[in-house]
Amino acid sequence: MSGTTQPVGSTAAGTTVKERAELALNDEFLRKAVKFTTERLRGGKLKASEEHGNWDDWRERGRQIRLHTIAHLDYYLNLFADNARANGVHVHFAHTAAEAVKLSLAIAERNDAKSVVKSKSMVTEELHLNHALESIGVEAVETDLGEYIIQLAGETPSHIIIPAIHKNRYQIAALLSAEAGETLAPDTTVLAGFVRKKLREKFLEADIGMTGCNFAIAETGSMVLFENEGNARMVTTVPKTQITLMGMERIIPSWSDLEVMATLLPRSATGQKLTVYMSGITGPRRAADADGPEEMHIIIVDNGRSNQLGDPEFQELLNCIRCGACLNACPVYRHIGGHAYGGTYSGPIGAVLTPALQKNVAEWDDIANASSLCGACYEACPVKIPLHDMLVYLRRRKVEAGHGSKLESLGMKGFATVMGSAGRFGGVLKLGKLGQKLVVRGGVIRTKLGPLKGWNTYRVAPSLPKQSFRDTWATLEEEIRVGLRETAPDVKQRLEAVIRERKQKEGGSLHG
Amino acid sequence: MKVSLFITCLNDAVYPRVGEAMVRLLARHGVRLDFPKVQTCCGQPAFNSGYWDEARAAAATILEAFDDSDFVIAPSGSCAYMIHHYSQLFRHDPGLLAKAEELQRKTYEFTQFFVQVLGVTDLGAFFPHRVTYHPSCHGSRLLGVKEEPMALLNGVKGLELVPLPFAEDCCGFGGTFAVKMADISGAMVMEKTDHVKETAAEVLVGLDMACLMNIAGNLRHRNEPVRVMHLAELLYEGVTGVMKR
Amino acid sequence: MAETGMGSHRDWLAQLESESRAKQQAFMDGIATKLGRPRVTSAPAHPFRGAPDFWNGFEWPLEERIERFTDNFKSVGGHVERLADMEAVKRFIAAKAVELKARYAVRQNQPELAAIGLEEAMPEVRFAVWNTDREEHWMARAAEADIGVMLVDHAAAYTGSLAVLSSKDTGRSVSLLPTVLIAVVPIERLHTRLGEILVPFDEAGREALPAGIHFISGPSRSADIENDLTIGVHGPGIVYALLVG
Numbered sequence A: 001m002s003g004t005t006q007p008v009g010s011t012a013a014g015t016t017v018k019e020r021a022e023l024a025l026n027d028e029f030l031r032k033a034v035k036f037t038t039e040r041l042r043g044g045k046l047k048a049s050e051e052h053g054n055w056d057d058w059r060e061r062g063r064q065i066r067l068h069t070i071a072h073l074d075y076y077l078n079l080f081a082d083n084a085r086a087n088g089v090h091v092h093f094a095h096t097a098a099e100a101v102k103l104s105l106a107i108a109e110r111n112d113a114k115s116v117v118k119s120k121s122m123v124t125e126e127l128h129l130n131h132a133l134e135s136i137g138v139e140a141v142e143t144d145l146g147e148y149i150i151q152l153a154g155e156t157p158s159h160i161i162i163p164a165i166h167k168n169r170y171q172i173a174a175l176l177s178a179e180a181g182e183t184l185a186p187d188t189t190v191l192a193g194f195v196r197k198k199l200r201e202k203f204l205e206a207d208i209g210m211t212g213c214n215f216a217i218a219e220t221g222s223m224v225l226f227e228n229e230g231n232a233r234m235v236t237t238v239p240k241t242q243i244t245l246m247g248m249e250r251i252i253p254s255w256s257d258l259e260v261m262a263t264l265l266p267r268s269a270t271g272q273k274l275t276v277y278m279s280g281i282t283g284p285r286r287a288a289d290a291d292g293p294e295e296m297h298i299i300i301v302d303n304g305r306s307n308q309l310g311d312p313e314f315q316e317l318l319n320c321i322r323c324g325a326c327l328n329a330c331p332v333y334r335h336i337g338g339h340a341y342g343g344t345y346s347g348p349i350g351a352v353l354t355p356a357l358q359k360n361v362a363e364w365d366d367i368a369n370a371s372s373l374c375g376a377c378y379e380a381c382p383v384k385i386p387l388h389d390m391l392v393y394l395r396r397r398k399v400e401a402g403h404g405s406k407l408e409s410l411g412m413k414g415f416a417t418v419m420g421s422a423g424r425f426g427g428v429l430k431l432g433k434l435g436q437k438l439v440v441r442g443g444v445i446r447t448k449l450g451p452l453k454g455w456n457t458y459r460v461a462p463s464l465p466k467q468s469f470r471d472t473w474a475t476l477e478e479e480i481r482v483g484l485r486e487t488a489p490d491v492k493q494r495l496e497a498v499i500r501e502r503k504q505k506e507g508g509s510l511h512g
Numbered sequence B: 001m002k003v004s005l006f007i008t009c010l011n012d013a014v015y016p017r018v019g020e021a022m023v024r025l026l027a028r029h030g031v032r033l034d035f036p037k038v039q040t041c042c043g044q045p046a047f048n049s050g051y052w053d054e055a056r057a058a059a060a061t062i063l064e065a066f067d068d069s070d071f072v073i074a075p076s077g078s079c080a081y082m083i084h085h086y087s088q089l090f091r092h093d094p095g096l097l098a099k100a101e102e103l104q105r106k107t108y109e110f111t112q113f114f115v116q117v118l119g120v121t122d123l124g125a126f127f128p129h130r131v132t133y134h135p136s137c138h139g140s141r142l143l144g145v146k147e148e149p150m151a152l153l154n155g156v157k158g159l160e161l162v163p164l165p166f167a168e169d170c171c172g173f174g175g176t177f178a179v180k181m182a183d184i185s186g187a188m189v190m191e192k193t194d195h196v197k198e199t200a201a202e203v204l205v206g207l208d209m210a211c212l213m214n215i216a217g218n219l220r221h222r223n224e225p226v227r228v229m230h231l232a233e234l235l236y237e238g239v240t241g242v243m244k245r
Numbered sequence C: 001m002a003e004t005g006m007g008s009h010r011d012w013l014a015q016l017e018s019e020s021r022a023k024q025q026a027f028m029d030g031i032a033t034k035l036g037r038p039r040v041t042s043a044p045a046h047p048f049r050g051a052p053d054f055w056n057g058f059e060w061p062l063e064e065r066i067e068r069f070t071d072n073f074k075s076v077g078g079h080v081e082r083l084a085d086m087e088a089v090k091r092f093i094a095a096k097a098v099e100l101k102a103r104y105a106v107r108q109n110q111p112e113l114a115a116i117g118l119e120e121a122m123p124e125v126r127f128a129v130w131n132t133d134r135e136e137h138w139m140a141r142a143a144e145a146d147i148g149v150m151l152v153d154h155a156a157a158y159t160g161s162l163a164v165l166s167s168k169d170t171g172r173s174v175s176l177l178p179t180v181l182i183a184v185v186p187i188e189r190l191h192t193r194l195g196e197i198l199v200p201f202d203e204a205g206r207e208a209l210p211a212g213i214h215f216i217s218g219p220s221r222s223a224d225i226e227n228d229l230t231i232g233v234h235g236p237g238i239v240y241a242l243l244v245g
Helices: A017-025 A028-052 A055-071 A073-086 A097-110 A122-127 A129-135 A145-153 A169-180 A188-205 A231-237 A255-269 A315-319 A325-329 A331-336 A347-357 A376-380 A387-400 A406-419 A422-438 A452-458 A469-483 A489-511 B009-013 B016-028 B044-049 B052-065 B077-089 B094-106 B110-117 B137-142 B147-154 B182-199 B209-221 B231-240 C002-006 C009-035 C062-075 C086-099 C111-115 C138-144 C195-204
Strands: A090-094 A115-118 A139-142 A208-211 A215-217 A222-227 A241-247 A277-281 A295-301 B003-005 B071-074 B107-109 B130-133 B160-162 B203-206 B227-230 C079-083 C104-107 C126-129 C147-151 C154-156 C161-165 C180-186 C212-216 C238-244
Touching (some): A017 A331, A028 A255, A028 A325, A055 A255, A073 A090, A073 C009, A090 C009, A097 A208, A139 A145, A145 A188, A169 A188, A188 A231, A222 A255, A231 C212, A331 A347, A347 A376, A376 B137, A387 B044, A406 A422, A406 B044, A422 B009, A452 B182, A469 B009, B016 B231, B044 B052, B071 B094, B110 B231, B147 B231, B203 B209, B227 B231, C086 C238
Parallel strands (some): A241 A295, B003 B071, B071 B107, B203 B227
Antiparallel strands (some): C154 C161
8 A cells, every 4th residue: 555645636546656557558648748748858958968068077067066065964054044044034944744834824824815826846746735725725826837737637747847748738728718717729829828817817916926946055045946937936026925945955055056057957857058037036025126025935844855864875866956857768757657656756756756755665656666777867867866776775675674575575585596506597497498398389488377478468578499508508618619729819918908907997996 | 818708697598699609709809708607697687676685696606607707798788787786785795895896897798898808890790781779778878888889880891770769768678677567668668669660670789688588579579570689699690691580 | 823913923923933943953953963974064165166167268259159149049039139339229129119019118227228218219108117116016017018128237148048136226027027028238248158147146145146136048938738839928928138239
């Protein structure tokens, strides 16, 4: 049972990733839409990173900045909080989701808020804050076009960057027509035009603007938002009160470091050189200003993030800048979409982050198994998080804690017994050759019995040849020996040189 | 000088012809391979599934097999890269850890050895066919073997190399993934073979029989007549003029 | 919750602050404990601060900055005009107002804009000058405006970005709420890299920063509906950058 991670309003039925994936695999529109979008974003990213050049140097720089900041997080977060406070921001700390929700609601109630306009924030998704606000009678309106659409649909985002990736224009037209009270044509310009008008009203009447935070600059206490639509600027300009929810790891030391993040994030997310808007907000409006919030709160949220601190296998997870490049690169995500992951975060980052944020190993979903460990996520990651390795660590921890599948454990015991000795391995191969006689037809195996069912639904399995390599070795070696008694002298020289070089490097690395 | 063959369990059991081609090709270039028979499997299936004790049992045979080798050559980037995980697997045993690190330094994927160590890219092969190449994920992304197979393929006369669309996408194998998440894996391999079909290639070549077994299995399932080969096989056929179909 | 209204709003905020300060210590101590070391209380050496060295020396000559800025800004749907002087700026804006049949406009209260007499050049347009009257609802004035006019503080050619800083005389709304945004860019403010604009914020320090620093790189856009690009979702859908000088 893993229902604990299932957010309210998620569309994906099914309790296991396998069941949810099956639903997605049978949804032709979804698969095509996800494929098209991820290919567009992935292509854009490749083009942008190539055009920019020295991409690996930039990635390494980004990684080093994030590593450094997280390694000194107490210093930088403390500095940020002090500076933000000096700027006039009301800074709060929340260990848990419940604490963050309680603080947000208290601020809303104290300000007699009737409505909150929100710009895209994954942290508030994590907290299910919209439902909490509605429970005290405060209307929460998502203002990012995609978020607004899925809010009307009563769903959760299925992609970090393009939340409504799974909806087509007809579905969107139906949702917006219901809101408009008239039929809107399934035309992007018409639909977006309606949303612009509708949300303008919402912005102007809202009591509170609520945002997430892409980066928080420790040295000046500023918070930075990247976006394309301008809704985050609306949310931080128009309402009287601003609440920003930020994960405690969003920190970077300086504006100088922001240049690196601004180089990596938009290119990795959408292939843009910079998002249309990048805003650095340093405190509430100044006394003489005529716009901007009068009261500004920043709620710094832990909610499981600190579990990663000091854990050598997972600390780098906190380096994530939420660009979504790993989703776009992931062949599994492409086929199953975001909802199949069953948590707030989807794709490779979600597969690792969702269990990592929760300490209870027993409740971890089998989501870590939904990866071929191809490493495309790592290659795409602008701060080089080894997500493919982390998936293996998650699997190992589940096994170590005794929550592995019984059948698999048995199989792996067998694997260890057979592969622990060449003699037994050879024996098993002989048995296999005997056993397969029952199922081999035309040199291949097509039966869907037992463990071959999954494999042979999409493939044929090869049969074992008459002789394994180890069986043929003696003959082969004898044959080779006739022409070549030993490695040729010139080759040997070459190889010796390589060995010397290897030894030198080894010595060097010991001293360096 | 001891240059050893790390055959890998799949090639040993199912594709001995790949090992044979490798041994013969290397012999033609003056390298006498040795085959320590105590080796079984690198342990990757258990390692990737989270069963590290079981992985260690298999990995121990590899450490033992190549203890006194100067070079270790494998016809698989994935298994060669698995050696890089040994320092994690044996981190609590200083003796084995040192052996693991030593093994990592001396292990090469087959094309790496030819191109980087022997400095050979033209094996004098002739292979007049339309060929496309699938770069397996672990070999290309993690071990960084990208240029080497291209150099070797470019050295083959008569060969028409057609680029595989979305070549770098995973074929969907992923070891136990193909069994545990069969439908997702199935969707991935179908996409891969769709791309192979688009190239109209006669031959699909690669460096990792696990991925190729997956792709070939799906091609056969779909009755597609594309021939699937390890690069070592292709090169060996190319130099000996054995043209079998 | 109404009974908590006993104290003033200010008292309540003060109470939250004292709770926050106490929690801050616990938060930071907790982080240090998890990291397995004592609290770090003085600035650690940060050897990787900012962009890589090879990048920091990079600068285009003026003509190339103009060309690159123009290409970048246009490629995302923005418009760029190269104008000789502020007189030409006035003529351009006046003509644009006629072309767009603008009825309302808002401009930042900047001396460079005041000097050219924009309002006088367009008597048919109701021109509001930002924050010149404390009683006025300025956001509403900006929201009704067909055109917003501003002089930018900086621009970066490499990304095609404008940078504007908020102040008493320069509202954030002017670059955000009007349908059309016209940004005047004196070419001496056009830099090559973003870093040339960002690094000085560090040097200036916290107290020197305005509440809002906004980088604008083209018209507001979204691709949230079936990847179909929509312009002007929330911010201005038409943006002109007038390069002057």
